[in-house]
Amino acid sequence: MKQSEFDVIVVGSGITGGWAAKEFCEKGFNTLVIERGRNVEHRGPEYTDMLAPWQIENRDLIPESFSEEGRYPHILGKGYLRNSTKQFFTDEKEHPISYPEDKPFMWVRGYQLGGRSLTWGRQVLRWSKKDFESNAKDGHGVPWPIGYDDLAPWYDYVESFIGVSANKDGLDAVPDGVFQKPWEMSAPEKHIASNLAKHYDDRRLIVGRAANLTEPTQEQLELGRGPCQARSYCKKGCSFGGYFSSLSATLPAAKRTGKLTLVTDSIVATVDYDEQSGKASGVTVIDAHTKEKRSYKARVVFLCASALGSIQILLNSKSKSFPNGIANSSGTVGRYIMDHYTGVIADGEVPGFEDKYNYGRRPIATYIPNYRHEQHPGTDFIRGYGYQATATQRKNTGTTAKRVGIGAEVKAQARQPAPWRFLALMYGEMLPYYDNVASLHPTKTDQWGIPLLHIDATIKENERKQIRQATKDIKEMLEIGGCTDINLRVVPETEHIKIGDRIHEMGGACMGDDPNTSVLNKWAQAHDVQNLFVTDGACMSSCATQNPSLTYMAITARSANYAAKLLESGEL
Amino acid sequence: MKDLKITRRVFLGGLGASAIVVTAPVLASVVNADTGIQQVTKAGQFFTANELTVLVDVAEIMIPRTDTPGATDVHVMPVLDAMMLTWAGDSTKSQFKALVQQIEQLAKNSFEQEYIQLDQASRNLLISELDKRAFANTKTDLSENYREFKELVFHIYYTSEEANPDYKVIPGGYRGDITKLELIEINKRGYL
Numbered sequence: 001m002k003q004s005e006f007d008v009i010v011v012g013s014g015i016t017g018g019w020a021a022k023e024f025c026e027k028g029f030n031t032l033v034i035e036r037g038r039n040v041e042h043r044g045p046e047y048t049d050m051l052a053p054w055q056i057e058n059r060d061l062i063p064e065s066f067s068e069e070g071r072y073p074h075i076l077g078k079g080y081l082r083n084s085t086k087q088f089f090t091d092e093k094e095h096p097i098s099y100p101e102d103k104p105f106m107w108v109r110g111y112q113l114g115g116r117s118l119t120w121g122r123q124v125l126r127w128s129k130k131d132f133e134s135n136a137k138d139g140h141g142v143p144w145p146i147g148y149d150d151l152a153p154w155y156d157y158v159e160s161f162i163g164v165s166a167n168k169d170g171l172d173a174v175p176d177g178v179f180q181k182p183w184e185m186s187a188p189e190k191h192i193a194s195n196l197a198k199h200y201d202d203r204r205l206i207v208g209r210a211a212n213l214t215e216p217t218q219e220q221l222e223l224g225r226g227p228c229q230a231r232s233y234c235k236k237g238c239s240f241g242g243y244f245s246s247l248s249a250t251l252p253a254a255k256r257t258g259k260l261t262l263v264t265d266s267i268v269a270t271v272d273y274d275e276q277s278g279k280a281s282g283v284t285v286i287d288a289h290t291k292e293k294r295s296y297k298a299r300v301v302f303l304c305a306s307a308l309g310s311i312q313i314l315l316n317s318k319s320k321s322f323p324n325g326i327a328n329s330s331g332t333v334g335r336y337i338m339d340h341y342t343g344v345i346a347d348g349e350v351p352g353f354e355d356k357y358n359y360g361r362r363p364i365a366t367y368i369p370n371y372r373h374e375q376h377p378g379t380d381f382i383r384g385y386g387y388q389a390t391a392t393q394r395k396n397t398g399t400t401a402k403r404v405g406i407g408a409e410v411k412a413q414a415r416q417p418a419p420w421r422f423l424a425l426m427y428g429e430m431l432p433y434y435d436n437v438a439s440l441h442p443t444k445t446d447q448w449g450i451p452l453l454h455i456d457a458t459i460k461e462n463e464r465k466q467i468r469q470a471t472k473d474i475k476e477m478l479e480i481g482g483c484t485d486i487n488l489r490v491v492p493e494t495e496h497i498k499i500g501d502r503i504h505e506m507g508g509a510c511m512g513d514d515p516n517t518s519v520l521n522k523w524a525q526a527h528d529v530q531n532l533f534v535t536d537g538a539c540m541s542s543c544a545t546q547n548p549s550l551t552y553m554a555i556t557a558r559s560a561n562y563a564a565k566l567l568e569s570g571e572l
Numbered sequence: 573m574k575d576l577k578i579t580r581r582v583f584l585g586g587l588g589a590s591a592i593v594v595t596a597p598v599l600a601s602v603v604n605a606d607t608g609i610q611q612v613t614k615a616g617q618f619f620t621a622n623e624l625t626v627l628v629d630v631a632e633i634m635i636p637r638t639d640t641p642g643a644t645d646v647h648v649m650p651v652l653d654a655m656m657l658t659w660a661g662d663s664t665k666s667q668f669k670a671l672v673q674q675i676e677q678l679a680k681n682s683f684e685q686e687y688i689q690l691d692q693a694s695r696n697l698l699i700s701e702l703d704k705r706a707f708a709n710t711k712t713d714l715s716e717n718y719r720e721f722k723e724l725v726f727h728i729y730y731t732s733e734e735a736n737p738d739y740k741v742i743p744g745g746y747r748g749d750i751t752k753l754e755l756i757e758i759n760k761r762g763y764l
């Protein structure tokens with residue numbers, strides 16, 4: 001076995017791994033980033049963003065052979081999986097997971113350098129004070145060991161670096177931060193926002209907060225990033241560096257320090273534990289191609305392999321002291337799996353804007369933040385939901401291929417501007433349930449011999465109640481907003497909602513003060529193994545309603561800063 | 573316009589077995605002066621010349637040239653022909669081949685003529701009728717083949733450069749509250 005030594009090993013190069021790498025490299029530590037996927041060059045041949053729609057192979061349709069061969073079984077047909085983006089999504093057929101037959105689970109991954117930072121939706125919302133207090137307040141899950149105030153300076157720090165275009169809305173539910181110029185709302189969105197503000201004290205429609213640059217700072221320009229061009233091609237990669245990704249921002253920042261070593265195509269199978277020192281000694285990887293094993297040593301290990309990726313590594317890292325997986329003396333590694341979920345989708349026409357049009361493609365939607373942290377009279381559930389919503393584009397009546405009709409008239413009709421429509425998707429807070437659990441499959445393994453993750457997770461009665469109320473609420477809000485022809489698509493009461501579908505999977509190595517009930521302390525440092533940190537979504541003790549990646553980044557930067565101090569002081 | 577003799581039976585079945593004799597293309601591309609049909613003379617990567625002749629014509633009937641380009645102008649069929657190798661699965665491949673045969677058979681059953689011998693009005697009528705039936709009775713092979721083909725023709729047409737003269741690969745910014753006049757001005761300028 002070959003061995004190499006570093007100050008810090010960071011597992012994963014996605015949103016959180018990129019941050020850990022940047023922080024440690026900038027502080028002068030020799031840092032090894034280990035990525036299981038292939039190398040991807042920023043502005044390299046895999047980016048398809050400079051192609052016009054008519055230049056994209058197969059006019060952006062996914063080859064039909066994919067469905068014939070059962071590839072991408074869960075995400076085939078999703079809007080984000082196109083011919084021009086498919087290289088950045090992992091084929092679940094090649095990388096299977098396991099779940100109970102009646103409770104399918106989705107794990108949308110991006111096994112490549114940069115991870116899902118290449119394909120994410122870039123909606124960046126701070127969590128509120130109340131979000132961090134919820135577990136303690138209602139007794140679900142593990143009480144958070146940190147609060148909003150602990151993270152606030154780190155939110156500032158992260159936002160300043162990544163660049164967030166947003167409006168200062170002055171709302172407690174999504175605190176304001178360090179923002180660049182916001183995106184404009186469309187005329188109908190402004191109308192709905194103003195109607196809601198007139199009618200409700202607690203409900204607002206705000207323009208989304210995007211990790212897309214509108215006023216790049218000197219630091220961002222120096223990293224080769226420029227303003228977003230409103231193409232909405234983000235999932236194809238961005239040659240302008242207009243949106244935040246590991247490839248456009250954190251990894252270049254880490255590289256320029258000269259302290260970064262990057263290995264790709266190397267799957268971390270285990271964190272290795274040294275029984276004598278009681279610390280992690282490093283990691284063992286399996287070469288993705290040759291399947292050869294090798295080990296790397298370091299003083300500190302940061303797991304940033306995404307929530308489920310890190311859980312898989314923890315559970316697979318068995319030793320005499322940790323027969324059920326490293327840092328698992330509490331037995332809670334893999335427990336409290338959460339995701340947001342969509343129980344209702346509503347859309348409606350917004351009349352009165354026949355003479356209003358849009359130009360360009362705004363790279364972010366609008367948002368209705370959670371207004372139900374407290375129970376309202378007449379409701380019998382806890383916690384709440386927000387809505388991702390949008391009316392960015394005025395469409396044409398469009399093609400009629402799916403309807404009867406051909407010829408000149410139909411063609412002329414297709415070019416007519418259609419009425420504006422507004423769309424809203426509920427994003428509900430799923431409670432942290434102890435029995436929503438990810439474990440290692442007892443017999444099935446992947447092609448590298450690593451046990452498959454078996455994920456058994458579902459929403460329960462509290463979430464069903466949320467859906468019922470969210471359906472009433474959104475109908476009312478669309479009416480008050482001024483919409484007509486309102487359609488509601490509600491998930492039937494008995495239908496399983498695939499957890500993971502919102503791609504905000506969290507939990508599994510929750511933070512908490514009590515080592516008996518949680519895996520990580522307030523620094524996202526393992527209670528059991530002091531030089532092991534898990535700073536991706538696994539560390540989240542509740543899931544709130546906001547898109548979580550900004551919070552992962554803030555936690556990662558904060559933890560890296562803390563670990564750096566311990567390294568400097570010689571404690572680690 | 574000729575009487576339409578398309579029967580229910582024609583649309584509901586019995587078309588599977590009839591084979592089309594494919595003749596090798598020997599002539600350069602010509603437009604038949606009588607029928608207006610554009611006779612394709614060179615086989616594509618997937619479709620034969622005869623198949624292309626029929627499908628090019630059907631696509632043009634679906635999306636004819638008007639004050640804006642038609643399906644032929646934007647090369648819908650050459651694009652689709654290439655996509656048959658890079659995109660289409662086995663079932664689509666056989667569906668589109670079968671569709672040509674089915675259209676040929678329809679022409680014979682309805683007009684007692686080869687499709688390519690029909691005049692423009694008859695071809696328009698035949699395909700319009702096929703379009704209606706394909707949505708009224710969705711379960712037949714013919715309906716399914718036709719609808720799938722129509723979807724591709726529309727998709728390729730509406731993602732073409734010619735069908736999107738104002739599309740900007742790099743808009744440079746977003747405005748969500750502008751009038752038509754303002755939009756026209758911006759599009760004319762080419763930037764915000």
Ligand SMILES: Cc1cc2nc3c(=O)[nH]c(=O)nc-3n(C[C@H](O)[C@H](O)[C@H](O)COP(=O)(O)OP(=O)(O)OC[C@H]3O[C@@H](n4cnc5c(N)ncnc54)[C@H](O)[C@@H]3O)c2cc1C
Pocket residue numbers: 011012013014015016017034035036037080108109110111112113114115116117119120121122123124266267268269304305306307309310313503504536537547548549550552
């Ligand atoms: C379509 C889409 C839209 C989204 N929209 C939003 C949004 O608007 N806002 C938001 O906040 N979030 C959004 N997300 C979620 C967001 O992408 C994730 O929360 C975020 O990327 C998580 O960061 P991470 O570093 O934990 O994981 P990732 O970015 O997934 O990176 C993990 C990395 O670890 C690597 N890895 C995994 N296992 C191993 C191993 N064993 N060894 C070595 N390397 C390993 C992976 O290959 C990957 O590169 C979206 C995601 C998608 C796909």
